[in-house]
Amino acid sequence: MSQLVDRRLSGKNRSAVNRQRFLRRFKGQIRKAVSEAVSGRGVADLERGEKISIPGKDLSEPIFHHGPGGRRNIIHPGNKEFVSGDKVDRPEGGAGAGGGSASPDSEALDEFVFELSREEFMDFFFQDLALPDLVKKQLAAVPEVKKARAGFVSSGNPSNLHVVRSMKQAIGRRLAIAAGPREARREAETALDELIEQGLGASPEAEELREEIERLKARIAAVPFIDTWDLRYANRVDQPTPSSQAVMFCLMDVSGSMDEDRKNIAKRFFMLLYLFLTKSYARIDVVFIRHHTVAKEVDEEDFFHSRESGGTVVSSALELMREIILERYPSASWNIYAAQASDGDNWEEDSPRCRQLLVQGILPLVQYYAYVEIEAEEPQSLWRAYTQVKTASRRFAMQRILTLADIYPVFRELFRKKVA
């Protein structure tokens, strides 16, 4: 007789190791795909997995096989009109009628598509950024939640039973259910009193009424003191914690010298700040300000993809940012973060003004201001002005960026505060 075994519970995820091997083996291609995916995503859109596709030929497993040519005999089923000796044209696109033996894996020609989970995606995203492990862990973690009260529900576990509420329910139910009999009893008693007043206290009608009253009394007494549907439980729901709000300003120079590569680096920089903020704040607004000689608030699409040319006046962006803060984001109720990316160009006369704006107008309002200078040949005038700001304030961080790995140090201060 056969042995029956239930294996459903054992050996889940048995191929997880093979999956890891696969990802490691093709990390180059996957990283490329991830980086393309990042370019296609919004700054705030990091909380999901990704469909990755790799060219099939990169991961084919070769075997020796026959190439086209030579003489081949092939047997096919389903002959309709051929008789032996017929000559037929070769079918389009391929040697031989319908391929046949030993052809290479046809799947190999297609794209190989599979899903990366959110964790795996984040992992690849972080790989370039050279984040310390502890920080990676913090960022990738699912937001912590705290239980908050949210009214009462009619089902729950006994430890959440709310006695006062349940008793209130019970009273209401008792009143409602007993209301009818009680009314009837009152009427019967009045009728009986009337009979007694008329001296008919011993008549059969009076007897009947007395029985009726007894019956109603019993019915009222039979209404249960507390019943299962009276029970009320305290309801608790998960709430992300802490639940305050933040606004993040993304400032970028879009003058001609900022090319796609630089913008891509800038994007990572903004994304990282955003990720950090999601761990601390439940609600985050993102404001995009781009500038050349004048600044403008735009949506994300315009921010990253439209190109302008012309000179650069950074202070215009700072002024606009200050206006927006004063108008829409009072610093009493908003945590304000700002990230500025630029290639360092600025109109020489403008830099001192920027410094002044920052120190007096903006830094008192914001939590943190991070500035990156991307692929600048040598420190530009803005850099010199900002260096002075840095010595004046701890809320200000700046960094020159050549590779993606340089981004993280900008946030070091920010992360250290949280880790400690």
Added chain:
Amino acid sequence: MVESVPIPTPAAAPRQPLSEGSEWTFELLDRYDREIGRVAAHYGLDTYPKQIEVITSEQMIDAYSSVGMPVGYHHWSYGKQFLSTQKSYQRGQMGLAYEIVINSSPCIAYLMEENTMTMQALVIAHAAYGHNSFFKGNYLFRTWTDAEGILDYLVFARNFISDCEQRYGEEAVEEILDSCHALMNYGVDRYKRPARLSMAKEQVRQTEREAYLQSQVNDLWRTLPARQTADQGKQAARFPAEPQENLLYFIEKNAPRLEPWQREIVRIVRKIAQYFYPQRQTQVMNEGWATFWHYTLLNHLYEEGKLTDGFMMEFLQSHTNVVYQPPFSSRLYSGINPYALGFAMFRDLRRVCEQPDEEDRRWFPELAGTDWVKTLDFAMRNFKDESFIAQYLSPRLIREFKLFAVVDDDQEDKLEIAAIHDEAGYRSVRQLLSEQYNLGNREPNIQVYDVNVYGDRSLTLRHYMHNRRPLGDTTPEMLRHVARLWGYTVRIESVNQDGQSSQVVTCQL
């Protein structure tokens, strides 16, 4: 009063079905299994002990991606296989096959929990009795594989490879495995009988073998003859003396630069390739046999009144899908369906035994009118696809399948229809179809021809061309794999039927 007309039942026995609904339970599985086993015994099916395992679809995909090996070492290609199987399963492009079964003792058959009772019964009949008896009976499996040893050997292989990964790093092991996998089809002995496998013996012998092999190799390469004799020596003795078909075996024994642990990995892949070799040679027979028996066993139970009509409808629908052969002009066509051909051949064989007509008596005088159970049993035991078709494909089947032969010659402008399903063509179609299942024709015939022992240690492979067919475009990549294992330059020459070599590809190291 209305007279009720009795509905004629196909069954002689009164209906007492084993179950009515489509839900399965472990009790029901057990009852069905007992009944199927009883009928199988009635037909004389001889099987290994059976172990039926209920698994989830995820586990099924997993089993799929590791070719059904219940224990496998880790490799990225299995991860890739898993992902692509999972993808097409989720998109609904494919149903998972009913079953995966390999010839081990006990024979493990997997049932997927999502399936209905009907499907479970079908799989039990198909895998646990059909395939199982084939594994136990067929001469190829009997000679080439050891059902009792394989599970142990797979455990040994996995442990050994994961030890190597810890000691030498995952990348180093992966490189060797990649190259070995690429050569897997050339890791089999086609003619020599292999030694039996067992974990205990393997482990004891492995250490000895390591030392011994290394000394052998050292011995081979130690010979550094005097310079003046080098030319004569090269002319006099070619090494190996005879061309060798088993590339992996040759590499395992002779590659100059492999470490002992690398040799052992080559050996493991080679052993596993050898183990699966009979399956590749008996696809039509094996699937045909299993399909024939699930069909026969379940019909027998139905006639006994043990199965409901609903059960049979579901069963037949699924069965019909499996044995469907799309014609060559169909969009669905991708070669001859081994289930369809094998099933049709075994059924036809039974028909020839039971109700032979004039044509059958002419073609199969020794079969017509014999006991079909015995005849089928004989056919199952003593053939592989190639010889099975050559022996048993009947003219009637050739007509039913409307088989025809196409000659595709690159020296002609057009394809030629060489033979069709008519009196003149039967023998030729049968012979060509049989050759189509000859693995030797399907894969390029590549052998180890020469090693330049006294010179640069380069390895020369020879591709013996058949019908002028050249090698495909993967050849340079494949040579890199061979060179990685061999450690020195590798070249391959294609030799045509007249013994002249034409195309040469070299991989310099």
